[in-house]
Amino acid sequence: MTEPLLDVRDLRVEYKALRGSVRAVNDVSFQIMPGEVYGLAGESGCGKSTIALSILRVLNPPAVITGGQVLFKGRDVLDMNDDQLEQFRWSEVAMVFQSAMNSLNPVMRIGDQIADAIQAHERVSDKDAEERSVELLKVVGIDPNRRRAYPHELSGGMRQRAVIAIALSLNPPMLIMDEPTTALDVVVQQEIMMQLRELKEQFGFSVLFITHDLSLLVEFSDRIGIMYAGDIVEEAPSSQLFDDPQHPYTWGLMHSFPLVHGPRMALTGIPGSPPDLLSPPPGCRFAPRCSLVMPQCSTSRPLLTPTGNRRNVACYLHEQGRPVTISPLMESRGTVTV
Amino acid sequence: MTEQSHAADPPILEVRDLQKFFPVGTMFARRNLRALHHVSFTLRRGKVLALVGESGSGKSTAARCVARLIEPSAGQILFKGKDMLAEERRGASLQYRGDVQMIFQDPFGSLNPVKSIAHHLARPLRIHKKSSGTKETAERVDQLLESVGLAPARQFSDKYPYELSGGQRQRVSFARALAVEPEVVLADEPISMLDVSIRMGILNLMERLKDEHGIAYLYITHDLASARYFADETIVMYAGQIVEGAASEELIQHPAHPYTQRLLDAVPDPKAEHGFKQGAGGWQPPILVDPPPGCPFADRCPHAMPVCREIMPGRTTLNAVHWVRCHLHGSGESSPGLSEPNLPLSA
Ligand SMILES: Nc1ncnc2c1ncn2[C@@H]1O[C@H](COP(=O)(O)OP(=O)(O)OP(=O)(O)O)[C@@H](O)[C@H]1O
Ligand SMILES: Nc1ncnc2c1ncn2[C@@H]1O[C@H](COP(=O)(O)OP(=O)(O)OP(=O)(O)O)[C@@H](O)[C@H]1O
Numbered sequence: 001m002t003e004p005l006l007d008v009r010d011l012r013v014e015y016k017a018l019r020g021s022v023r024a025v026n027d028v029s030f031q032i033m034p035g036e037v038y039g040l041a042g043e044s045g046c047g048k049s050t051i052a053l054s055i056l057r058v059l060n061p062p063a064v065i066t067g068g069q070v071l072f073k074g075r076d077v078l079d080m081n082d083d084q085l086e087q088f089r090w091s092e093v094a095m096v097f098q099s100a101m102n103s104l105n106p107v108m109r110i111g112d113q114i115a116d117a118i119q120a121h122e123r124v125s126d127k128d129a130e131e132r133s134v135e136l137l138k139v140v141g142i143d144p145n146r147r148r149a150y151p152h153e154l155s156g157g158m159r160q161r162a163v164i165a166i167a168l169s170l171n172p173p174m175l176i177m178d179e180p181t182t183a184l185d186v187v188v189q190q191e192i193m194m195q196l197r198e199l200k201e202q203f204g205f206s207v208l209f210i211t212h213d214l215s216l217l218v219e220f221s222d223r224i225g226i227m228y229a230g231d232i233v234e235e236a237p238s239s240q241l242f243d244d245p246q247h248p249y250t251w252g253l254m255h256s257f258p259l260v261h262g263p264r265m266a267l268t269g270i271p272g273s274p275p276d277l278l279s280p281p282p283g284c285r286f287a288p289r290c291s292l293v294m295p296q297c298s299t300s301r302p303l304l305t306p307t308g309n310r311r312n313v314a315c316y317l318h319e320q321g322r323p324v325t326i327s328p329l330m331e332s333r334g335t336v337t338v
Numbered sequence: 339m340t341e342q343s344h345a346a347d348p349p350i351l352e353v354r355d356l357q358k359f360f361p362v363g364t365m366f367a368r369r370n371l372r373a374l375h376h377v378s379f380t381l382r383r384g385k386v387l388a389l390v391g392e393s394g395s396g397k398s399t400a401a402r403c404v405a406r407l408i409e410p411s412a413g414q415i416l417f418k419g420k421d422m423l424a425e426e427r428r429g430a431s432l433q434y435r436g437d438v439q440m441i442f443q444d445p446f447g448s449l450n451p452v453k454s455i456a457h458h459l460a461r462p463l464r465i466h467k468k469s470s471g472t473k474e475t476a477e478r479v480d481q482l483l484e485s486v487g488l489a490p491a492r493q494f495s496d497k498y499p500y501e502l503s504g505g506q507r508q509r510v511s512f513a514r515a516l517a518v519e520p521e522v523v524l525a526d527e528p529i530s531m532l533d534v535s536i537r538m539g540i541l542n543l544m545e546r547l548k549d550e551h552g553i554a555y556l557y558i559t560h561d562l563a564s565a566r567y568f569a570d571e572t573i574v575m576y577a578g579q580i581v582e583g584a585a586s587e588e589l590i591q592h593p594a595h596p597y598t599q600r601l602l603d604a605v606p607d608p609k610a611e612h613g614f615k616q617g618a619g620g621w622q623p624p625i626l627v628d629p630p631p632g633c634p635f636a637d638r639c640p641h642a643m644p645v646c647r648e649i650m651p652g653r654t655t656l657n658a659v660h661w662v663r664c665h666l667h668g669s670g671e672s673s674p675g676l677s678e679p680n681l682p683l684s685a
């Protein structure tokens with residue numbers, strides 16, 4: 001079997017606050033294979049961006065990585081010294097930050113920013129760099145005639161696309177994209193995702209794709225991890241996740257979003273809200289909101305366990321290798337309709 | 339909800355023939371970017387008007403003109419019947435800036451990094467005199483935070499923006515807009531970074547405030563599903579022009595403009611086969627700088643006819659709750675410049 005490109009093991013990240021520490025990432029493990037698109041989803045505040053920032057080690061205090069390993073091509077990023085880290089960030093990963101829209105240099109024209117990124121990595125002439133920046137602007141659907149525009153002269157979505165163009169210009173083995181399309185309409189989003197797919201097939205890079213948009217995630221990812229309050233609670237090939245969610249939280253997520261296609265239906269939501277991470281519930285962090293909760297869920301924490309078919313779930317409803325179909329159970333239980 | 343007649347709801351804010359040009363190019367070769375071209379719409383008390391459209395089509399520009407953050411090149415903004423651009427020529431009054439609130443698209447850029455969350459909410463309360471005294475202000479701040487799901491409020495009020503996740507920041511922006519009890523809320527992608535469960539919480543909150551206080555919303559969104567569930571009417575913008583308008587469910591069921599059809603087609607469908615549907619293939623951003631005549635979508639339109647590259651049609655009424663500007667449906671009963679309400683019957 002091929003080695004994973006990225007192997008995150010038992011990653012633990014804490015935000016040290018005055019009133020105690022918040023464990024925003026709670027011993028998370030996952031792997032991304034070369035050429036694979038791994039999607040990460042979960043409610044706002046569950047720790048998705050924190051994971052992305054940890055991989056690059058660009059977390060700011062009071063965030064501290066307090067445990068685990070981030071193995072990239074077998075080397076632990078958490079052990080790298082400054083030079084190695086610099087080299088790693090430079091040549092191995094490119095990241096589109098969640099705040100992309102405002103991460104451009106405000107006083108530099110966008111075409112120049114892309115050309116600069118290219119020239120910082122490769123020796124190419126100004127003319128070639130400009131030509132490539134024009135190509136990249138086309139990839140993200142910005143009229144190349146606007147390459148002399150400053151960031152404030154672009155719409156929110158155009159700024160977001162300019163940042164995607166910069167990340168693509170670096171052509172690294174791994175691309176991390178944190179909510180890269182929040183400011184894009186679905187047509188532009190679809191075009192960009194198709195372009196990305198093509199580039200990915202051409203160059204073979206891997207993608208860590210973070211979004212709360214499950215429909216998009218299912219279409220674009222090969223495998224998906226669902227996070228809840230700092231834990232990955234379910235992992236599955238994306239083709240299986242929607243039809244057969246195994247974690248009650250995943251089920252809830254899938255049934256709480258309004259669809260454009262099909263008849264207008266009442267929506268089911270997940271009752272309650274995510275836990276206060278300062279004092280998370282003992283046991284399964286989802287237990288207080290779970291309609292299938294059992295006594296043991298409130299006392300001990302279920303671990304991510306293989307249930308067959310390349311799937312993993314952290315839930316006591318399932319036994320190792322023996323998944324249960326939860327949809328009928330969920331449907332018969334009290335769910336709220338909003 | 340969408341089917342009922344809107345005739346009874348008085349317009350609170352009317353936008354008529356709004357135009358906006360931005361100068362672009364170099365000092366020696368000045369050119370104009372046409373960001374808004376004869377944009378008209380009406381906001382009504384207790385109603386939600388969704389504005390959807392392509393990235394870069396002018397949605398934020400329209401909202402920023404209405405909020406008087408930038409000045410339109412031409413057109414009228416009627417607030418409660420008063421022509422604001424004429425009455426408050428030198429910029430909006432404090433009153434208007436309180437009555438018409440904007441929620442910005444970018445939750446990372448719109449909060450001050452060195453001020454606490456409580457400060458962001460207390461400041462508008464004080465400026466617009468919505469609370470007096472430190473204690474009352476603090477209580478109101480807590481209430482606002484909890485109303486957008488940032489509970490317990492104490493856990494958030496002393497934090498700084500960088501300590502919050504993207505979705506949490508978006509909710510702070512929302513609470514800030516609500517702080518001053520506005521009559522009109524211009525919400526520019528207020529939930530783009532929220533996951534579905536919180537998204538529904540915010541939409542429900544917006545709906546409650548709409549019903550309780552009669553707030554009128556302009557809801558700019560890329561999420562057609564939420565427009566379907568939440569907005570009474572939806573208008574579709576392409577390259578600075580509004581090309582279609584209808585009751586929201588009608589628009590989803592019977593999109594008439596080829597751009598709207600393309601938009602609905604591109605919505606990811608988790609129940610469909612895994613992998614992306616093939617797009618229409620045309621990946622041609624519209625030309626906004628010195629735009630050619632005719633319909634801006636013609637270059638990407640699978641049904642384009644010669645006339646489409648010459649004349650932009652006016653509005654054609656399809657039924658009581660639906661109109662479109664497309665030659666496939668007629669050349670329009672009115673010239674594109676004429677101002678009209680969102681729906682044919684709502685006048
Ligand atoms: N600097 C910080 N100090 C304290 N807590 C923080 C800090 N940054 C993030 N957090 C907390 O850590 C948790 C995880 O945040 P993170 O940004 O990783 O969430 P996320 O899953 O990316 O959410 P979103 O979808 O809203 O972007 C949140 O509850 C957040 O409040
Ligand atoms: N200050 C400015 N100078 C020049 N052009 C501008 C300026 N502000 C906006 N534009 C241009 O006007 C057009 C409309 O921008 P606007 O921000 O209104 O789009 P939008 O519909 O909100 O897009 P998005 O969905 O991506 O946020 C874009 O082409 C943008 O580049």
Ligand SMILES: [Mg+2]
Pocket residue numbers: 048049050098178503504
């Ligand atoms: Mg995030």
Ligand SMILES: [Mg+2]
Pocket residue numbers: 155156157397398399443526
């Ligand atoms: Mg915008």
